[in-house]
Every structure is written in C-alpha cells, then in structure tokens.
Amino acid sequence: MLQLISIRSLRRASRVSVQQTLKANRYYSTRFGYTLSRCLVFSNFGQPDKVLKLHSYSIPPPYDDIINVKFIASPINPADINQIEGVYPEKPEFTLGLGTGEKSAVPGNEGLVQVISCGSKVDPSIRPGQWAIMSGPNFGTWRTYAQARKSNLIMLPNIEGVSPIQAATASVNPSTAYRMLKDFAELGAGDYFVQNAANSGVGRSAIQIGKEWGFKSINIVRDRPGIDELKEELRAMGGTEVITEAEARDRRYIAQITGGQPVKLALNCVGGESATNLTRILGHGGHLVTYGAMAKLPLSIPASALIFKNIHCHGFWISAWSKKNEVARYEMITDIFDWVRDGKFKDIPYETIQWSEDTELEKLMDPIRKGISEYSGRKGIFVMEETGNPS
Amino acid sequence: MLQLISIRSLRRASRVSVQQTLKANRYYSTRFGYTLSRCLVFSNFGQPDKVLKLHSYSIPPPYDDIINVKFIASPINPADINQIEGVYPEKPEFTLGLGTGEKSAVPGNEGLVQVISCGSKVDPSIRPGQWAIMSGPNFGTWRTYAQARKSNLIMLPNIEGVSPIQAATASVNPSTAYRMLKDFAELGAGDYFVQNAANSGVGRSAIQIGKEWGFKSINIVRDRPGIDELKEELRAMGGTEVITEAEARDRRYIAQITGGQPVKLALNCVGGESATNLTRILGHGGHLVTYGAMAKLPLSIPASALIFKNIHCHGFWISAWSKKNEVARYEMITDIFDWVRDGKFKDIPYETIQWSEDTELEKLMDPIRKGISEYSGRKGIFVMEETGNPS
Numbered sequence A, B: 001m002l003q004l005i006s007i008r009s010l011r012r013a014s015r016v017s018v019q020q021t022l023k024a025n026r027y028y029s030t031r032f033g034y035t036l037s038r039c040l041v042f043s044n045f046g047q048p049d050k051v052l053k054l055h056s057y058s059i060p061p062p063y064d065d066i067i068n069v070k071f072i073a074s075p076i077n078p079a080d081i082n083q084i085e086g087v088y089p090e091k092p093e094f095t096l097g098l099g100t101g102e103k104s105a106v107p108g109n110e111g112l113v114q115v116i117s118c119g120s121k122v123d124p125s126i127r128p129g130q131w132a133i134m135s136g137p138n139f140g141t142w143r144t145y146a147q148a149r150k151s152n153l154i155m156l157p158n159i160e161g162v163s164p165i166q167a168a169t170a171s172v173n174p175s176t177a178y179r180m181l182k183d184f185a186e187l188g189a190g191d192y193f194v195q196n197a198a199n200s201g202v203g204r205s206a207i208q209i210g211k212e213w214g215f216k217s218i219n220i221v222r223d224r225p226g227i228d229e230l231k232e233e234l235r236a237m238g239g240t241e242v243i244t245e246a247e248a249r250d251r252r253y254i255a256q257i258t259g260g261q262p263v264k265l266a267l268n269c270v271g272g273e274s275a276t277n278l279t280r281i282l283g284h285g286g287h288l289v290t291y292g293a294m295a296k297l298p299l300s301i302p303a304s305a306l307i308f309k310n311i312h313c314h315g316f317w318i319s320a321w322s323k324k325n326e327v328a329r330y331e332m333i334t335d336i337f338d339w340v341r342d343g344k345f346k347d348i349p350y351e352t353i354q355w356s357e358d359t360e361l362e363k364l365m366d367p368i369r370k371g372i373s374e375y376s377g378r379k380g381i382f383v384m385e386e387t388g389n390p391s
Helices: A007-013 A078-085 A164-168 A173-183 A201-212 A227-236 A251-258 A272-281 A303-307 A318-324 A326-341 A361-371 B007-013 B078-085 B164-168 B173-183 B201-212 B227-237 B251-258 B272-281 B303-307 B318-324 B326-341 B361-371
Strands: A035-041 A053-059 A067-075 A112-118 A131-134 A145-148 A153-155 A192-195 A216-221 A241-244 A263-268 A282-290 A297-301 A312-315 A350-355 A379-384 B035-041 B053-059 B067-075 B112-118 B131-134 B145-148 B153-155 B192-195 B216-221 B241-244 B263-268 B282-290 B297-301 B312-315 B350-355 B379-384
Touching: A035 A145, A053 A145, A053 A361, A067 A164, A112 A145, A112 A164, A131 A164, A153 A326, A164 A326, A164 A379, A173 A201, A173 A263, A173 A318, A173 A326, A192 A201, A201 A216, A201 A263, A201 A326, A216 A227, A216 A251, A227 A241, A241 A251, A263 A272, A272 A282, A272 A297, A282 B303, A297 A303, A297 B303, A303 B282, A303 B297, A303 B312, A312 B303, A318 A326, A350 A361, A361 A379, B035 B145, B053 B145, B053 B361, B067 B164, B112 B145, B112 B164, B131 B164, B153 B326, B164 B326, B164 B379, B173 B201, B173 B263, B173 B318, B173 B326, B192 B201, B201 B216, B201 B227, B201 B263, B201 B326, B216 B227, B216 B251, B227 B241, B241 B251, B263 B272, B272 B282, B272 B297, B297 B303, B318 B326, B350 B361, B361 B379
Parallel strands: A192 A216, A192 A263, A216 A241, A263 A282, A282 A312, A350 A379, B192 B216, B192 B263, B216 B241, B263 B282, B282 B312, B350 B379
Antiparallel strands: A035 A053, A067 A112, A067 A145, A067 A379, A112 A131, A131 A153, A297 B297, A312 B312, B035 B053, B067 B112, B067 B145, B067 B379, B112 B131, B131 B153
16 A cells, blocks of 8 residues: 655654554655656766756555655765766666666765655565665665665654754764764863864764763864854854864964863864874874865875874775664664754754755756855755645 | 903804803903993984084993993984984983083984893893893994993893894884784785885885785885896795886786785885875775885875775884883794794895994994985994904
8 A cells, every 4th residue: 555644744753653644645646656756867977067967757656675765855965966976986876767768876875765655575663654864875865756675774763853954964974973083082071182174064063972972172164254253153062162274283272272181083074284284283192084075185194193193094984884884873873863852963054955846957956066065064955845735 | 240241252142151151351341340332422413424423431330220231233223313313203311421521312222232240239130141122212322332221121032043133133123014014904814915115124024024924015116226136136035026116006017916805004114105006005994004204205195095995094113112012022022033043034134334442433424324315225233343352
C-alpha cells in the first residue's frame, strides 16, 4: 500500500503517531500511484552554471526492500559544488535510470528525507513519517522524491524539538566539528583549541560544541566590514576569543590570551600562510587538522614545527569517517540533536530556497552560484515545498 | 686512585679484562694527576669559522660521583653546525668552568668515550676501560677529555666486533632511521617505504635496517655525476629501488616499481617540492616523517593529501626521543651493534680527522666547514689520537 504524508505535518511527526500524520495527499502522484520527482541533474563535470539541468521523472510505488522518500531539506555544501566541477574525490554514478537522454547523476550529498512508503520486504521498524538522513555521499539529494534502500538511510533518533533545517544540516558541519574536536588531541576542560575560518558552518559548530565540552577557543576570522559585530556574535556563541588573521600573527597577543597555556589542537579550513600560523600558535606536541582549503594554497609547514615542536598534521573528511563509523555516527547525531533541543546549539546562518513543483532552474541555480563562496556567510538550503498541496 | 688507559687497546677492551687494558699511561697528565684537555669552544653563536676557537684546560682527578673520560671519536653532524650558528633549539650552557676569559661552551653532541678513572662514589659497575656514548645532547663532545657523571653517559652493551667509529656514530643516524621505521607506521615484511636524501647517513641506515626488517624501499637521490654507481651502491646495500627526484615525480614509474602496492611510510629530509612529491607517492593513510630540511624550504602539503588521502605528517628528533626513552634506546643500540657485528650494517662513508695534542685549529675547522654540506657524502669524524703516547 502506498502511503503518503504531508510536509506540513513534519514538525508534528515526532510527537504524534504515524497514523495521525498519514493524511492522504496525492497531488504529486501521477496515475497508477507514480510519484513525480523534480531533480537537478548533470551529465558531465563542469561549472554548475553550464552543466546543471532541471529534470522530472516518475517514481513507481515501492516494492520489495525499496523505500520511497520525500526530500524535506537539502543543503548546498562546498563539497557538492566541487563534486559537480569534478574536483572532488567522491564521484556520483551516472545512470540512465533517471530517464535522461544521456547518463546523468543528481548532485547533492546531504539531505533530510521523510519516509513516505515502504516495499513489502522493508524492515518493519522503518515506517512512513519517519525522518532519515543519508548514510553516505553520492545519493543525490537535490531532488524532491527518490527511492532508497535501508542501507542508504540513517533513521533519525528522537527528533522532538529539532527543526527540519537542523536535522538536514547535522551530518556535515556539526559532525565535522564534533569529530575534529574529539578524535585528534586529548582536550580536557579548560584546554585551548584554535581555528581559522571560525565564521564558517564548521567553525560556528566547533565554537558551540567546544563550549559544551568545556574547551576554550581562539577563533580566527578574516578582517571585514562589521568585524566588531562578528566578533561579538561568535563570542556570545561561546568563543573564548575571536581575532583577525593579522592579530593571530602576533605571538605576544596570543600568549596574552592563553596566559601561556599550550594550545593542543588547531582546525584548518584555509591553508597557505594561515595554516603556517596555526603551527606557530600550537603548543609542543599539538595537532593540526585540515578539513578545507579556502585559500586554494597548499599548507606551508616549517620542518622545525614538525621536528622540534613535534606538531602532527592530519586531515579530516566526514564522508570517509561516516562510512566506517555507523554506530558512532548515530551516537553523535543523538548528541547534536540533544544540544539543539536544549538550546545549546544555534543554527548556522542559512538562506532557504523553496523548491516546489513549478520552481524554475534559474531560481535553483542562484544559491548554487552563491554556494561557491559559502564560507563567507550563509549556507543555502533547498526546502522542498508542498505548494498546492492540500493537507 | 686515578686509572688511565691507552687508546691503542680500544679494540681489545671488549675482549680482554679491564685489568689487562689498564696500562699506565700518563703522558697527558700534568703534575698532581691533572689531565690536559684540548677542546673547541665558542662564546657566541655564529658562523663556525668566526666563532670557534681552540682551547686547553686542566681536568683534576675525579672525586665523589665524577667520572673522567677520554673521547675516542666525535662525529660532526649537521645539527652541531646549526647549534653553533644558534639556529638549533638545543642550546649548550655557556660557562666559565673551562677557564676561558668569557663564558664558553664546547660544541658537538655525539661522541664515544672511554672511562679512564672514577671518583669514590661512582656506581661500581662503571669501570675504567668501558665505552660509553652521551645520554643526551649538549655535553660538548669536540674535545679530548672531560669529566662526566653517570647520568651523562650510556654505558655501551657488548661492543665486541664494533669499531670505535661504529660505536661513535650509532646514536644519531642509525638511531633516527631505526625509530622512524618503527614508530610511525605499521610496516610488515614486504611493505614499502619511500625516502628522499637516501644517500645521507640516515638514508643509508634506513636502507639497511629496512632490509633487516624485510621492508622494501624506494630511495630517492638527487641526480649527479656518477648516479649509476650510487644507485648500484645503495641497491647493493639493500635498497629495493633507487631513483632520482625527477624519476620520483613519474607516477607510472612508481606504480611500476610497487606493482600498485601502497607505500605506507615516507621519510623526508629535504622539504619543499620533494616533500610534496612524497605525499603523492604515499598510499592512503600513509605517514610522512620529517627529520631534516636540506632544501631550507617549508613542506608544501596539498590539503587534498591530508583530507582525501588521509596522509599524516610528523617530525622526528632523536634528541627529544632519547631523553624520554632510556631503556628503549639501550635496546636499540644493542640491536644496531648486533647488526654491525653480524656484518649486516655497513659504515656510512666517513672521513676521520686525527686530533692529537698538537693538532691546530685550521685542521679541525676543515671538516666543520665541509660539515655544512655533509649530506652530499662523507661524514667528518674527529678521532682523538694518542700521538706520542707509549702504550
């Protein structure tokens, strides 16, 4: 039996029984129970402007172990853009299964879905109305509906008090910050970490998670108009100190902040000279973890920092980590949702792009174009609407 | 009682009883049992040519826990030169105890000594005739005699079949190679490591220790006249493959060598682009260990190597390691001497500089000047002579 659910009931989904949320709502079904999915597709790697197209295809009712899902919200992350450009190591599978003339793939790696109907052999613990996020990259989340298997999804824990946006964005930015703070250096309460790009999604997450764990943070941002307001905002969020790249190069100023306490961990999203400076701020035996390359320059690491200061450099990639750590990932998402629920985790600045049945390509492209410079501020998030959908 | 020993009996010292080796030999004693030590000294950091002087001072008979030692051989390592220049993190103590007009220090960090006499409170296991190496940096090994305490010395294990040169040079180059091969990546028999500066003292040590442990090695050297002979020499020593920096940049050539087997460890003594290339040769999850900076350029590490290839970068400094690992160091020296004894460990090319009572500054300076470009070939080693000394 095909079961469908209205998006307006999303916020209630966690609180009320599945039964209650299942108001029949078939506007998006074509005849014979088929569902129309709208998606972005690309057939060749290249500039998003040049290679992305808008496409529609029909999804049949689910059978066997197939789960039909409706996308609720799909963020636009820098990695998604890199993937379209072909410069990201994870490549999607190009397929004719979408009904495109040439083999195509749907972009987007992060997303929140709601289960709308299940095939007869689907694990009975998975029920319509439940929320899930993608279990790994390459699913193709920039679309309105899809078919999935259990292995593609992480069914979400208690989502009461968690908004769709918060759930949709938990698996990349907060998760990256969480792992980097936990897995590379032994930080205890009162210990310092330092990060550049502190105003990014990961940066803001690290500030808040660090605060929750009792860590002190030195947060480096680029100088900009309105720098004082930004500093104040990040401090209010829990950043111990917020400084510019220029201030971060002043060793005495750093020593003044820390009182000479060694900085044990550095998170690097920039590279080049900014990364070199992080090695200067780090204390003896410290760890530098790289997760981005905004400056598009390799890290420049003095041999003396490695040999005499015993600095260790690592990289972190949430996709690779997630594939290998299913259980730990579930526990982490639970922690993040707990903080959200308790008001300890503020949303990253974002801009939603409503995506309805008749949304045109140009409107969808706008945030993707902006996404290229995402770190400067707001993250774009597609929110799939139920326009014209009586609930 | 002051006991003295002739250097000519050194090779016998391990085989015959201490009693037998103790031929009275007092030429270097001044009146009242004082011993004349000749040493290089410096009072300010700077170019060795400008700051080093030759100096003589008298050493009294040992009392309490003091041990009088005679230097047998003292290598000239690049770190010693850097220390004189003031660009090395380990600084020697400048003291008036040497009888110089201004506070001075004796350079040299590595050296082999023989115990010649012990104060009344010295641990009785320490006896004249025994060999020892320095337990840490900054002792000042470029001199002919000195006073030490037990804590300054590592009394050597079984030295039968080990030459003074081999014993004197065991604590820096072979030890550095040994630890880097053992402590950073889990290499098993048949696993690959790669190294640049493969012709250096550490490089040659790594080839031989790697062979002993069953590791395969890709050894990168600079192109030079006589490259074919050098390649043949390093291969004969146990290097699986010896290639130039240019050949190392050819990915297909590397894949051909390894048959696609991942390279788990890279040893970097160069920095700059050569280090970048090591990250390309390393397999997923590999470790890059830096112990030198011949190119005098920072390491240039692409963020993608850290994030997507999960490469880890570390440094290794034998001085720091040795301070913390006394027991492991003793075991390591024992291993190295075992290999030497079994003919499995060939000497690093060296040039001895005989240092007798009347050797002049100019002769001692010559290898120090060469030492600045030591990695290109032969290591200079002071060998303290017993000229004029009837045994």
